[in-house]
Amino acid sequence: MTMNIEKLLGSPRSTLVEKVIQENRRDRTILFSRDVFSREPKPGQFAMVWIPGVDEVPMSVSYCGEDFAGLTVRPVGPATEALAALKRGDLIGIRGPFGNGFVATAQVPLIVGGGIGMAPLRLLVHEFANMGVESDVVIAARKSDELLFAEELQSLARSGVRVHVATDDGSMGVKGLATDVVQELLTAHHFDMIYTCGPEKMMVSLWRLAMNKGIDIAASLERYMKCGCGLCGSCALDPTGDLVCIQGPVFTGEQLSRIKEFGVYSRDSTGVRIPL
Numbered sequence: 001m002t003m004n005i006e007k008l009l010g011s012p013r014s015t016l017v018e019k020v021i022q023e024n025r026r027d028r029t030i031l032f033s034r035d036v037f038s039r040e041p042k043p044g045q046f047a048m049v050w051i052p053g054v055d056e057v058p059m060s061v062s063y064c065g066e067d068f069a070g071l072t073v074r075p076v077g078p079a080t081e082a083l084a085a086l087k088r089g090d091l092i093g094i095r096g097p098f099g100n101g102f103v104a105t106a107q108v109p110l111i112v113g114g115g116i117g118m119a120p121l122r123l124l125v126h127e128f129a130n131m132g133v134e135s136d137v138v139i140a141a142r143k144s145d146e147l148l149f150a151e152e153l154q155s156l157a158r159s160g161v162r163v164h165v166a167t168d169d170g171s172m173g174v175k176g177l178a179t180d181v182v183q184e185l186l187t188a189h190h191f192d193m194i195y196t197c198g199p200e201k202m203m204v205s206l207w208r209l210a211m212n213k214g215i216d217i218a219a220s221l222e223r224y225m226k227c228g229c230g231l232c233g234s235c236a237l238d239p240t241g242d243l244v245c246i247q248g249p250v251f252t253g254e255q256l257s258r259i260k261e262f263g264v265y266s267r268d269s270t271g272v273r274i275p276l
């Protein structure tokens, strides 16, 4: 049997940056032709993004319209700084989309994003709004100028999107953590699913809250990725061996309860454990 290597690698394609959006003080969205994707990206799926001369790194698909798709970048190191510095007309390479993504099956969804973790959740919020399903969206950041998509998603109030903001320093919304807002929402309302992405410690707290309340949860994990498509094993989780790039990045509450490293450690590019 011959393996279709191009399909496995996610049909690598180069494309030009069409537009750059400054989302807040730090984060930028890079828009490019939607046609580079081998198939329609689903909310929560990611792409392997090649920055010529720098690196290739995983990035969630945060925008997908008829013409353009986009990635929202938080500059934290060499690759993300180079990506965030790109301008209209610069060249990038895209493979994907990869991973399972979020499935918008909930009737009463609670969506919780911490920091850059809002990137994979943006399309999910839009999908629920387009389906006519009301949603509560908790957007948390350290301070107001690091909030992602808060204004844009507040403008979807007529489509049933209720945005709740939390900042560590109280510069906007509730002063406190995303989990403080979630605890209040869970006391006052019924939800049938929590969708989340953000710092892993936050997701562990949400997973515990969800388990205690008997609510399903779908959490998107980040692990070091080299191939993005199941070849290298660098994103394997202990002890299940699940690959974040194939079985994830989104895991259910039941799967998370079997992943012993969830909230405890991840691994660097050489496989060495890094405590979270």
Ligand SMILES: Cc1cc2nc3c(=O)[nH]c(=O)nc-3n(C[C@H](O)[C@H](O)[C@H](O)COP(=O)(O)OP(=O)(O)OC[C@H]3O[C@@H](n4cnc5c(N)ncnc54)[C@H](O)[C@@H]3O)c2cc1C
Binding pocket: 046, 055, 056, 057, 058, 059, 060, 061, 071, 072, 073, 074, 075, 076, 077, 078, 079, 080, 081, 116, 119, 120, 221, 222, 223, 224, 225, 226, 249, 267, 268, 269
């Ligand atoms: C599925 C997935 C989706 C992601 N989506 C986004 C997104 O939408 N926006 C965004 O800004 N970031 C996203 N990230 C994180 C992003 O890939 C890393 O921040 C980036 O690779 C850092 O590279 P660097 O050279 O800038 O920084 P470095 O200084 O090299 O690393 C900074 C941190 O990123 C981690 N990292 C470095 N390289 C990789 C890699 N190849 N794979 C995974 N982690 C790595 C390092 O372990 C370290 O913790 C995502 C990661 C994953 C796994």
Ligand code: FES
Binding pocket: 224, 225, 226, 227, 228, 229, 230, 231, 232, 233, 234, 235, 236, 243, 244, 245, 246
């Ligand atoms: S990144 Fe290579 S197997 Fe997941």
